[in-house]
Amino acid sequence: MYGDPALPPDFVSLPYVNPIAPKGGEVVFGNTGGFDTLNPFAQKGTPPWQMRFWGYESLMGRSADEPFTLYGLLAESIEVPEDRSWVEFTLRPEARFSDGSPVTVADVIWSYKTLGTDGHVRYRRLWGQIASISQTGERSLRITFNEENRELALIAGMRPILKKDQWASADFASSGLKQAPIGSGPYVVAEFEPGRFIQFARNDAYWGKDLPLRRGTNNFDEIRLDFYGDQTVLLEAFKAGEISAIREFNAAKWDKAYDFPAIASGAVRKTLIPNGKPSGMTGIAMNTRRAPMDDWRVREALIRAFNFEYINETMTGGTQPRISSYFSNSYLAMQPGPATGKTRVLLTPFEADLLPGVMDGYDLPQSDGSERNRRNLRAATKLLAEAGWTVQDGLMRNAKGEPLELQVLLTPGNLGEGEMRSVVEIYARALERLGISLSSDVVDSAQFVERQQGFDYDMTFFRRAMSLSPGNEQYLYWGSAAAQQPGSRNLIGIEDPAVDAMIDTMLVSTSKADFIAAARALDRLLTAGRYVIPVWQYAEGRIAHDKNLRFPGRLPISGDGINYMPEVWWYQAD
Incomplete structure (x- = not known):
């Protein structure tokens, strides 16, 4: 995105992989809930969420060791002009789908159009930013963009490429469990039973196994996902050896719950994976489409009533620090105190309409750690x-005498079984002192997705991961155009021209300094917008795993994630 790629054109493998990792073995993961479709690219249905990462490829692939750098995958070469107003890709002649058929320019163009019109909402924005897409040679195509946006050339290289002929007489948008899209990736669906499991097998004829971007990755012969009703049962299955690895997000639980016999014997190991990513945002989001969440004073009051210090001590033993902003723990985070320099210049045109704290600085309230939290509750009462x-x-009532009654939409998998529900229960006791009723609305994963897509909630569990190169996805998270679009990821309902302008600026910046200034301005707008009640950070990954699962000693800057485990791990028995 900025500067030159870290790896030379003739690189042998990614720096954080073991290029001679052995192939073989099976790894089993656990999911909560279930699935009702094998199409992870359609809007309809709930697929196994990992599926789109294991069986499908794009024209280019990302390095987890750089903020945003792509290298050729299905494409052998990429050409862009200085202003990145278009991008031209040339396909590798050896690129093949899992059925052995070649990946063609027609497949690429069909994939862009289909995903952009009938695909999941996450893919649709790019299609509207394309002025034209056309074949320029036997294996090449050019995409021309209709707006100034320097990231689009990279985003275009990351769209999944599917087989056009598969859908000549089938409905892509409603394929359900009838068939999985054919991809070019290293894994294919071998078998499945809805509600119980899905098994992926490594394609022995996978075309790209010797590419520098792929060498040393995708090492397991089989990957299986078993589905459980809740996180508690899933953890017990792991303790019993039915699951190969589990990610734990609670530091206190990591210290206390992982003391079973397999840990003591060494059959299971606990591994910490640090990362250099921004904190992102995790917490309870407020739906500003509904009153009274459309009033920033109510949102601030609810944030003040959330006694983080007491809740954190209760839930994690006080071991995990609070998220302070959307890009905290990185150079993209808003700086303390008043906005200065280029960040202030970017915000000034909107100053008359900005919420308190954007220009002058905003900090989350702190309590004394006691359960009562009197000072912050008094401030919340005044704001209300x-x-x-x-x-x-x-009871807390408005002028019409209507009581303030709120619900938080949750599903059992939010931060682990019962954990977020326990947070809400503690929070509810605090709000009771203000005369506010707060309850948990816990639904299964399918209902949770459906309710979120329809914006049917007062408040809901919220998690947005952030990278060191935030870009077009920010439109999906907080852009005005997505606020009223069913199924969008703008769960909060933010419609703010200042937010839109900062995202625009990030995407047209030609220098890293200008990009950072815009990101810090965006961070101020989101944080001082009082949209989410933040909880604790995840500065390192916690993975408990079978001792025979190995990983390279060199860690990528992004740390753990779907492109780290299982992608660069392997099986090797003692």
Whole structure:
């Protein structure tokens, strides 16, 4: 995205892989909930979420050791002009789908159009940014963009490429469990049973196994996903040896719950994977499409009533620090105090409409750690009164006498079984003191997705991971165009021209300094927007795993993730 790629044109393998890792073995993971489709690219249905990463490829592939650098995958060469107003890709002649047929320019063009019109909403924005897409040679095509956006040339290289002929007489948007899209990736669906498991097998004839980008990766012969009703049962299955590895997100649980016999014997190991990524945002999001969440004073009051210090001590033993902003723990994070320099210049045109704290600085409230949290509750009461909410007959009511009653939409998998629900229960007791009713609305994973896609909630569990190169996905997360679009990832409902402008600026910046200034401005707008009640950070990954699962000693800057485990791990018995 900025500067030159870290690896030379003739690189042998990615720096964080073992290029001679042995092939073989099986790895089993656990998911909660279930699945009702094998098409991870359609809007309809709930697929196994990992599926689109294991069986499908794009024209280019990403290095997890750089903020945003792509290398050729299905494409053997890439050409862009200085202004990146278009990009031309030339396909590798050896590129093949899993059925052995060649990947053609027609497949690529069909994939862009189909995903952009009938695919999941995450793919549709790019199609609207394409002015034209056409074949320029036997194995080449050019995509011309209709707006200034320097990231589009990279985003275009990351769209999954599917086989056109498969869908000549089938409905792509409603394929369900009838068939999985044919991809060019290293794994294919071998067998499945809805609600129980899905098995992926490594394609022995995988075309790209010797590419520098692929050497030393995708080492397991089989990957299996078993499905469980909740996280508690899943953990017990891991303890019993039915699952090969599990990720743990709670530091206190990591210290206390992982003391079973297999740990003591050494059959299971605990591994920490640090990362250099921004914190992202995890917590309870407020739906600003609904009153009273459309009033920033109510949102600030709810944030003040959330006694993080007490909750963190109760839930994690106080071991995990709080997320302080959307890009905290990185150079993209908003700086303390008033906005300065280029960041201030970018925000100034919108100053008259900005919420308090954007220009002058905003910090999350802190408590003394006691359960009562009196000082912050008093401040919350004052803010609610300013917004027209006062205590009447022991309940917080508006001018019409309507009580303030809220629900948090959750599913059992949110931060682990029962964990987020316990957070909400502690929070509810605090809000009771203000005369506010708060309850958990816990639904299964399919209902959770459906409710979120329809924006049917007051508040909901929220998680957005961030990279060191935020870009077009920010439109999906907080862009005005996505706010009222069913199925969009703008769960909060943000419609703010200042937010749109900062994302625009990030995507047209030609220098890293300008990009950082815009990212810091965006961070100020989101944090001072009081949209999410943040919980704790995940500065390192925690993986408990079978001792025979190995990983390279060199860790990528992005740390753990779907492109790290299982992609660069391997099986090797003692």
